[in-house]
Amino acid sequence: MRIIAFANQKGGVGKTTTVQNVGAALARAGRRTLLVDLDAQGSLTASCGYDPDDLKMNLYDVLDGKASLSDVKIEVEGVAGLDLIPAGMDLSQADLAFAGRIGRENLLKKALGQVTGYDFVFFDCPPNLGLVTVNALVAADEIIIPVQAEYHALRGLELLQKSVAMVSDLNPALAVTGLVVTFFDRRKSLNREVYNEIRRNFPGILFETRIRDNVALAEAPSFGKDILAYRPTCAGADDYEALAREIARRS
Amino acid sequence: MRIIAFANQKGGVGKTTTVQNVGAALARAGRRTLLVDLDAQGSLTASCGYDPDDLKMNLYDVLDGKASLSDVKIEVEGVAGLDLIPAGMDLSQADLAFAGRIGRENLLKKALGQVTGYDFVFFDCPPNLGLVTVNALVAADEIIIPVQAEYHALRGLELLQKSVAMVSDLNPALAVTGLVVTFFDRRKSLNREVYNEIRRNFPGILFETRIRDNVALAEAPSFGKDILAYRPTCAGADDYEALAREIARRS
Ligand SMILES: Nc1ncnc2c1ncn2[C@@H]1O[C@H](COP(=O)(O)OP(=O)(O)OP(=O)(O)O)[C@@H](O)[C@H]1O
Ligand SMILES: Nc1ncnc2c1ncn2[C@@H]1O[C@H](COP(=O)(O)OP(=O)(O)OP(=O)(O)O)[C@@H](O)[C@H]1O
């Protein structure tokens, strides 16, 4: 069972889109996959077709010790082998609610201890380095960093590396499996220049697959579908299938 | 003195870009403007040409009570009348560091109490609803919400409205001055459709000015410049000057 956190505190870089679509591609290829939505916004939950406000329980209840992961688990409709742990708005209170709790960084790891039967577990992290993200970095064995080929996103990598280093006392085994460039448009010189800079600064961990800027990826979530169900022949579908193959090979 | 928070917990919607460029446009039009960077990533600080790691003190020291706003203030080079309160990485610890402090939601409001001589004070909020953002919503009189014309950004507005309502006990005067659509590309039907949906759902508070998708806006930050200094004749410069005029009129 590979447990991978998709994290980057820079907002809007494609974390949710990557978790949903790599997850769906792996499930369609026969790998049992569990997606965990750690963001109070519930973008991943909504992208899979579920309204977080309609759900009685979510990940917050699991971190709070009131439910197990299998109590709140949803089988994603239309994609055999893909399950989801939904988020709820109450996750935005997690930092203040759990700040004083013993083992507050290990709540997710503990809950995950009873889960078996998956090939992959993916964490969709919120755009911050608060307690919920720290829980993900402690519970994960690997981290994959979606990054836009733009200035702010490149700067954000330094802060993220510092945070990963801070967590290494709690989780010495955590390794950065790779960086994946998103929203790539090779007509934009900015994208080409920053991509080359990332390749120079992070040789060996940049995924070959670049996710191209493709509006279908922004349309699919409003239908509650992954890109393979929404438009299987577009650039976004090709890129995420290629990335799923690359991740499956990289272990 | 108008104190305006630019907030949206959805990441990557153009908060920092909007604060920097509206601030620069107002300063060039003779309005004394103070920009406050509340994001541990320090995107606004870097966009203005300063490396957060080089600075001895930042907003965290002010919230911590160890410095005043004027101790950490920087006069932005090249833009008369524009000052900056820089951010630092330690802001990502603010939730846990200040969780138990009395008046923890009022730290920024208190620090701002001694500040005079500005026409506008802008807060660039991080993409979350943690303690630092709550401090901004308590200290502000107005809130402006940058929003992309895409599905996830539209969904995020509901969570943000709930949070603004939650803060209204602490700051009953806080009003939403407006929503501004960013990254708008009228060739994309998704953008046109979501824009019309926002207009239907939020009549009267949607700014007339739409900020068009313009790569110059993503290039300027790497030179530490606002768009008017970097490329004064591009679509991004026109749109942000128009938005600055609209904001100045709307009080
Ligand atoms: N390759 C792409 N091409 C075009 N649009 C994309 C692409 N990837 C993601 N999007 C769209 O861009 C927006 C941001 O993506 P997404 O929400 O996945 O980022 P995120 O990093 O999860 O954001 P947050 O930091 O708020 O959690 C969404 O509206 C999404 O649909
Ligand atoms: N209208 C635009 N057209 C093209 N690129 C833009 C536009 N506005 C912002 N950008 C770029 O998009 C990225 C995201 O913008 P920005 O950092 O301002 O968003 P944000 O909401 O502040 O993000 P965060 O949630 O991480 O704080 C940046 O690289 C920025 O340069």
Ligand SMILES: [Mg+2]
């Ligand atoms: Mg997300």
Ligand SMILES: [Mg+2]
């Ligand atoms: Mg920002």
